[in-house]
Amino acid sequence: MNVLSRLFKIGQAETNSAIDKLEDPIKMVEQGLRDMRENQDAAMRSLAEVKAMHITRSRELNQSKSAEEDLKNKSVLLLKKAQLGEIESEKADSFVKENLIRKAQLAKEILLMKDEVANLEKQVATLEKNVNSIKSGINQWENELNTLKARVKVSSATQKINKQMTNMDSHSVVSMLERMKSKVMQDEALSQAYGEIAEASETNEEKMNKAIENISVEDELAQMKKQLGI
Known part of the structure; x- marks a missing residue:
C-alpha cells in the first residue's frame, strides 16, 4: 500500500524522483494491484473460516444453554414429583444432584464459549474491515492507474508534437x-x-x-x- 501511495502522488518531488528511476512505473503499479488482489482473496478465505467458526461455536453455545435450562427444568419436575409422592424423595434428590453437577459443568463451558464467541466476533469484525479496506484500496488505485495511463498517453503525444515544433x-x-x-x-x-x-x-x-x-x-x-x- 505504501509503495502504491508513493507512485500515485505525482505532485510530490520525492515521488517524481522515484518514478523517474523506475523502468516502467505503470507495470510496477499493476503488479502491486495483482498482489493486493491476492491479499484480498487470502483475507476473504480467512474471513470465511473465522465466520464459520463463529457460527459453529454460537450454535454450540445455544445448545449448551438449552441443555442447562433443560437440566434445571428436569430437576424442578423431579422435586415436584417427590413432593406429590410420585417418586421417593431420596431418589429424586439423587437425580437432582446429578443434574446440578452436570448443570454446573455446563455453566463453566458456557462461560468459556461466551468468551470464545465474543473473540471470534471481534475477529470477524476486524477481518471484514480489512477486506473492505483492501477492496476500497484496489478500486481507488485502479481508478487512479487508469487516469495515470491516460495522462501518460496525452503527455507522450504532447511531447512528440512539441519536439517536432521545436525542431x-x-x-x-x-x-x-x-x-x-x-x-x-x-x-x-x-x-x-x-x-x-x-x-x-x-x-x-x-x-x-x-x-x-x-x-x-x-x-x-x-x-x-x-x-x-x-
Missing part, C-alpha cells in the same frame, strides 16, 4: 516553401520549353511534307504534257 522553426518552414516555389517555377518553364520545341518541330515537318507534295505534283504534270506532245 521546425518558422525560418526553416519559409525556406522550404521558397525552395518548393523555385522548383515548381523551374519545372513549369521546362515544360513550356518542351512544348515550344515540339510545336516548332511539328511546323517544320509540315513544311517539308508540303514541299515534297508540291515537287511530286510538278513532276507528274510535266510527264503528262510530254506524253501528250504538249
Whole structure:
C-alpha cells in the first residue's frame, strides 16, 4: 500500500524522483494491484473460516444453554414429583444432584464459549474491515492507474508534437516553401520549353511534307504534257 501511495502522488518531488528511476512505473503499479488482489482473496478465505467458526461455536453455545435450562427444568419436575409422592424423595434428590453437577459443568463451558464467541466476533469484525479496506484500496488505485495511463498517453503525444515544433522553426518552414516555389517555377518553364520545341518541330515537318507534295505534283504534270506532245 505504501509503495502504491508513493507512485500515485505525482505532485510530490520525492515521488517524481522515484518514478523517474523506475523502468516502467505503470507495470510496477499493476503488479502491486495483482498482489493486493491476492491479499484480498487470502483475507476473504480467512474471513470465511473465522465466520464459520463463529457460527459453529454460537450454535454450540445455544445448545449448551438449552441443555442447562433443560437440566434445571428436569430437576424442578423431579422435586415436584417427590413432593406429590410420585417418586421417593431420596431418589429424586439423587437425580437432582446429578443434574446440578452436570448443570454446573455446563455453566463453566458456557462461560468459556461466551468468551470464545465474543473473540471470534471481534475477529470477524476486524477481518471484514480489512477486506473492505483492501477492496476500497484496489478500486481507488485502479481508478487512479487508469487516469495515470491516460495522462501518460496525452503527455507522450504532447511531447512528440512539441519536439517536432521545436525542431521546425518558422525560418526553416519559409525556406522550404521558397525552395518548393523555385522548383515548381523551374519545372513549369521546362515544360513550356518542351512544348515550344515540339510545336516548332511539328511546323517544320509540315513544311517539308508540303514541299515534297508540291515537287511530286510538278513532276507528274510535266510527264503528262510530254506524253501528250504538249
